[in-house]
Amino acid sequence: MKKLTVKKDVSCMACLACVQACSEAFYKVMDPAKSCIQIVEKDGKVKPNVCVQCGKCAKSCEAGAITQNAKGVYTINKKLCTGCGKCAEVCPFGVLVKAEDSPVSSKCIACGICAKACPMELLEVVEK
Numbered sequence: 135m136k137k138l139t140v141k142k143d144v145s146c147m148a149c150l151a152c153v154q155a156c157s158e159a160f161y162k163v164m165d166p167a168k169s170c171i172q173i174v175e176k177d178g179k180v181k182p183n184v185c186v187q188c189g190k191c192a193k194s195c196e197a198g199a200i201t202q203n204a205k206g207v208y209t210i211n212k213k214l215c216t217g218c219g220k221c222a223e224v225c226p227f228g229v230l231v232k233a234e235d236s237p238v239s240s241k242c243i244a245c246g247i248c249a250k251a252c253p254m255e256l257l258e259v260v261e262k
Contacts, residue, residue, distance in 0.1 A: 135206030185242035
């Protein structure tokens with residue numbers, strides 16, 4: 135299974151380079167609300183929230199637009215997506231995006247763009 139993971143022994147400095155890389159890759163703008171990775175504060179520490187490929191989005195999709203590929207990554211078929219946003223509502227990490235100005239949702243596909251942008255090398259795409 136291919137996943138984006140957060141290294142445990144490295145601290146996030148909240149520079150938002152990963153957020154910028156993701157939102158620009160999907161939407162061609164720097165907009166944290168359009169990023170499939172979010173920087174949050176939890177227990178006094180700043181950390182990235184990433185998609186763990188749990189599949190809750192797929193289960194909520196009445197159109198059947200979200201499926202798991204051979205590598206274990208859930209992807210959205212833009213031709214089947216109705217843009218209802220239910221997938222974004224059920225995402226436990228708040229990283230599935232339904233932007234108001236987009237007819238479809240977007241989610242992490244473990245492409246690694248955010249990992250390449252992180253100056254702390256905190257993120258990595260791994261095969262599990």
